[in-house]
Amino acid sequence: MSNIREVARLAEVSVATVSRTLQQPDLVSLKTRNKVLAAVKAAGYKPNLMAVRFRSGKTHNLVVLVPTVANVFFARVISGMQEAAHEKQYALLLGNTLGDDEMEAAYARMVQTSQADGLIQLRAHNPFDALQQPDSADDNPALLPMVNACEVLDKAPCPTVVLDNRAAASAMTEHLLALGHRRIAMIKGPARSPLTRDRVAGYRDALQAAGVSFAAELLSPGNFSLQSGFDAAGDLLALPNPPTAIFCENDEMAIGAIQRIKQSGLRVPADISVAGFDDISFAAFADPPLTTIAQPAEEFGRTAVRLLIDTLEGRLSKAPKVILPFELITRASTGPAPAAVPTPND
Amino acid sequence: MSNIREVARLAEVSVATVSRTLQQPDLVSLKTRNKVLAAVKAAGYKPNLMAVRFRSGKTHNLVVLVPTVANVFFARVISGMQEAAHEKQYALLLGNTLGDDEMEAAYARMVQTSQADGLIQLRAHNPFDALQQPDSADDNPALLPMVNACEVLDKAPCPTVVLDNRAAASAMTEHLLALGHRRIAMIKGPARSPLTRDRVAGYRDALQAAGVSFAAELLSPGNFSLQSGFDAAGDLLALPNPPTAIFCENDEMAIGAIQRIKQSGLRVPADISVAGFDDISFAAFADPPLTTIAQPAEEFGRTAVRLLIDTLEGRLSKAPKVILPFELITRASTGPAPAAVPTPND
DNA sequence: CGGCAAAATGTAATCCGTTACATTTTTTAA
DNA sequence: TTAAAAAATGTAACGGATTACATTTTGCCG
Numbered sequence: 001m002s003n004i005r006e007v008a009r010l011a012e013v014s015v016a017t018v019s020r021t022l023q024q025p026d027l028v029s030l031k032t033r034n035k036v037l038a039a040v041k042a043a044g045y046k047p048n049l050m051a052v053r054f055r056s057g058k059t060h061n062l063v064v065l066v067p068t069v070a071n072v073f074f075a076r077v078i079s080g081m082q083e084a085a086h087e088k089q090y091a092l093l094l095g096n097t098l099g100d101d102e103m104e105a106a107y108a109r110m111v112q113t114s115q116a117d118g119l120i121q122l123r124a125h126n127p128f129d130a131l132q133q134p135d136s137a138d139d140n141p142a143l144l145p146m147v148n149a150c151e152v153l154d155k156a157p158c159p160t161v162v163l164d165n166r167a168a169a170s171a172m173t174e175h176l177l178a179l180g181h182r183r184i185a186m187i188k189g190p191a192r193s194p195l196t197r198d199r200v201a202g203y204r205d206a207l208q209a210a211g212v213s214f215a216a217e218l219l220s221p222g223n224f225s226l227q228s229g230f231d232a233a234g235d236l237l238a239l240p241n242p243p244t245a246i247f248c249e250n251d252e253m254a255i256g257a258i259q260r261i262k263q264s265g266l267r268v269p270a271d272i273s274v275a276g277f278d279d280i281s282f283a284a285f286a287d288p289p290l291t292t293i294a295q296p297a298e299e300f301g302r303t304a305v306r307l308l309i310d311t312l313e314g315r316l317s318k319a320p321k322v323i324l325p326f327e328l329i330t331r332a333s334t335g336p337a338p339a340a341v342p343t344p345n346d
Numbered sequence: 347m348s349n350i351r352e353v354a355r356l357a358e359v360s361v362a363t364v365s366r367t368l369q370q371p372d373l374v375s376l377k378t379r380n381k382v383l384a385a386v387k388a389a390g391y392k393p394n395l396m397a398v399r400f401r402s403g404k405t406h407n408l409v410v411l412v413p414t415v416a417n418v419f420f421a422r423v424i425s426g427m428q429e430a431a432h433e434k435q436y437a438l439l440l441g442n443t444l445g446d447d448e449m450e451a452a453y454a455r456m457v458q459t460s461q462a463d464g465l466i467q468l469r470a471h472n473p474f475d476a477l478q479q480p481d482s483a484d485d486n487p488a489l490l491p492m493v494n495a496c497e498v499l500d501k502a503p504c505p506t507v508v509l510d511n512r513a514a515a516s517a518m519t520e521h522l523l524a525l526g527h528r529r530i531a532m533i534k535g536p537a538r539s540p541l542t543r544d545r546v547a548g549y550r551d552a553l554q555a556a557g558v559s560f561a562a563e564l565l566s567p568g569n570f571s572l573q574s575g576f577d578a579a580g581d582l583l584a585l586p587n588p589p590t591a592i593f594c595e596n597d598e599m600a601i602g603a604i605q606r607i608k609q610s611g612l613r614v615p616a617d618i619s620v621a622g623f624d625d626i627s628f629a630a631f632a633d634p635p636l637t638t639i640a641q642p643a644e645e646f647g648r649t650a651v652r653l654l655i656d657t658l659e660g661r662l663s664k665a666p667k668v669i670l671p672f673e674l675i676t677r678a679s680t681g682p683a684p685a686a687v688p689t690p691n692d
Numbered sequence: 693c694g695g696c697a698a699a700a701t702g703t704a705a706t707c708c709g710t711t712a713c714a715t716t717t718t719t720t721a722a
Numbered sequence: 723t724t725a726a727a728a729a730a731t732g733t734a735a736c737g738g739a740t741t742a743c744a745t746t747t748t749g750c751c752g
C-alpha cells in the first residue's frame with residue numbers, strides 16, 4: 001500500500017504539503033493541490049488510519065457491552081447505536097459478555113489500552129471496577145469514558161439512559177387492575193438487577209394504590225428467556241389460588257407464559273391475562289397479540305452513543321441522566337378478569 | 347498514561363529490555379525481569395495497542411457485515427462469531443448495513459484503510475466490488491481478506507460457509523409431500539438472493555421427484571419479516587385454490603403466516619400446515635410449535651471467523667467451501683393434508 | 693525596484709513499541 | 723588464566739501521518 005511519502009515523491013512536493021492538501025486544502029495553492037490530488041489518485045493512496053489514530057490517540061472505536069446480542073430487544077438497541085455511530089464516523093466493537101464480569105473487564109481493558117475511546121454498558125455493572133482506575137488523582141473526578149443504558153447503576157459515574165421502569169410497571173399493573181384483576185402475578189428478572197427491582201416497585205406501587213395486598217408467592221423469578229417464562233407460568237398455575245393475570249418483565253417470557261397457559265387448557269385472556277414488556281416485533285404476532293410496554297429501543301442506542309461521543313469529545317461537564325418515554329400498548333392478551341379461575345387440567 | 351520509556355526509566359534499563367520482558371521473558375535475566383515488572387506495576391503501565399498495531403500493521407479487528415442485527419438468526423450467528431473472535435484475541439466491528447451497497451462499501455473501506463484486517467459478509471455481495479481492488483497484479487490472484495457466510499456468492503473470491511439450502515428445502519418439501527400435501531406453497535425471500543434461488547430449487551426438486559407439478563402462483567415473495575409472512579399468507583389464502591401447506595423460508599415469516607391463517611378462521615395444521623426455516627428460539631414456542639429446519643447458527647459464526655483468521659494469517663492457500671449440516675425438526679405445525687380446504691371466512 | 697507582509701512549502705520532531713544490530717557481561721572450555 | 727561462545731542488555735531505526743517551526747516564494751505598495 002502506498003504511503004504519503006510515495007505520493008509526495010510523485011507530486012514532487014513534501015509530505016507536509018500532501019497532508020495539508022488532504023486535511024486543510026485552503027492552505028495549499030490550487031496548482032499544487034491539483035498536482036497532489038493527481039498523485040494521490042495515481043498512487044491509489046489511502047491514508048493509513050492506524051497511523052492517524054496512533055498519532056492522534058483517538059481510535060474512533062466504541063466498545064458495546066451487551067449481555068447477549070441474541071436478545072431481540074438488545075438487538076434493536078444495537079441497531080440504533082450503529083446508526084448514530086456511523087453518522088458520527090465511529091465504529092462499534094461488539095462485546096457479547098453473557099453477563100460475565102471477567103469478560104466485561106476484558107473488554108473494558110480495550111479502552112485502557114487505546115483500542116477504543118469509550119464504552120457503552122447495557123447492564124448495571126461498572127466494568128472498570130476490577131481494573132485500575134484512570135488516574136482519578138486528576139483535578140476533577142473525571143467522568144469515566146462510559147455510558148450506562150437500559151439497566152443502570154444507582155450511582156453511575158457516567159451519563160445514563162433509562163426508562164422510568166417503575167412508572168411503566170405501575171402503568172401496566174394499573175391497566176390490569178382496571179380490568180378487574182386482583183390476583184396479579186409478576187414474572188420478574190434476576191433478583192439483583194436494579195431493573196427488576198424498579199419494576200417490582202412499580203408493580204407494588206400500583207397494587208398499594210388500589211388497596212390490593214401484595215402476595216409474595218405471585219412473584220416468580222425468570223431470566224428473560226422464553227423457557228423461563230414458560231416454567232414460571234407453570235409454577236404460578238400450580239398455586240392453590242392461581243393468578244388471573246400475569247405481568248412479565250419482557251415479551252419473551254410473556255410468550256413463553258402464554259404457551260404454558262394454553263398447554264394447561266386455559267385461554268388467554270378469557271381465563272388468564274398476560275402482559276409483556278418491550279414490544280418486540282414478535283409481540284404483535286403472538287397469539288393472542290401481546291399487551292405490552294413499548295420501549296424506544298433504537299432510541300436507547302442512539303442516545304447512548306451520542307452521549308458517549310459528547311463525553312469523549314469533552315462537551316459534557318456533568319453526567320446527564322436521560323429518561324426515555326414508554327407507551328402502554330393494549331392488545332388482545334389482556335382482558336377482563338374472569339369470575340373464577342377454572343382449575344388447570346394438565 | 348505512562349509509556350514504555352517511563353517504565354524503562356523507573357527500572358533503570360533500556361526500553362528494549364522492557365519490551366522483551368513483556369514479549370519474550372526468557373531473553374531477560376530473572377533479576378532484571380523482576381525489576382521491570384515492578385516498574386510496570388508502579389507506573390500502571392499498559393502497552394498502547396494502537397502503537398503496537400500500527401507498527402505490526404495488524405489491527406486484530408474484523409468487520410462483520412450483516413443485513414440486520416435485529417434478525418434473530420443473524421444475532422445468533424454474531425454470537426458465535428464473537429465467541430470465536432474473543433478466543434483468538436480478535437475484536438468484531440459491527441456493520442449493520444441494511445443491505446445497502448453504499449454502506450457495505452463504507453465498511454469494506456475500513457479494511458483498505460487498515461482499520462480492520464478482514465471482513466465477514468453475510469450476504470451474497472462483494473463489498474469490495476465498488477472499491478479499488480487490492481493489487482491483483484500480484485503473483486497469485488490473492489484471496490480477498492474476506493469470508494462469505496450464510497448467503498454466499500456463486501463465485502465467491504474467498505472462503506465460504508453455507509448450508510446446503512437446496513437439500514434442506516427439498517427435505518422439508520418431502521416431509522410435506524409425505525404428509526399427503528400436494529398443493530404446497532412457498533413464501534420465499536427476495537428474488538435475486540442465491541439463498542432463495544437455492545431453496546426454491548430444492549422445493550422444485552422434491553415436487554418433481556414426487557410427480558407434483560409446480561404452480562407459479564404458489565410462490566409468494568416475502569422479505570423475511572413477520573409482517574411479510576403475514577401478508578404473503580393472506581395472498582395465498584385468497585387464491586381460488588389455496589394451498590394445504592405453506593413452507594416459509596424463515597421462521598419469522600412462518601409465525602406471521604400462522605397468525606394470518608388463524609385470523610381467517612382456519613386451523614394449523616388441521617386445515618393448513620406451516621413450516622419454517624432456521625429454528626429460532628421462538629419456533630418452539632409458537633402456537634402450534636413450528637416444524638422447521640434447524641441451522642447451526644452459532645457454528646456459522648464460529649466457522650466464518652476461524653476461516654477468516656486462517657486466511658489473514660496465511661494458513662490457507664485455497665478458498666475452502668464449508669458446508670454445515672441442517673436438521674429437520676418436526677413439531678406440531680405440520681400435519682396430514684386435509685381432505686379439502688375449507689373456504690376462509692374473513 | 694526595494695522591501696515587507698502574506699501565502700506557500702519544506703524540514704524535522706513526534707506519537708510508542710518493536711527489533712535488527714551493536715555492545716557489554718557472563719559462562720564455558722581449554 | 724584466557725579465548726571463545728553464549729547470554730544479557732543497550733542503541734537507534736522504523737512504521738505513517740501530523741504539525742510546529744523554519745524557509746522560500748509570491749504579491750503588493752510605495
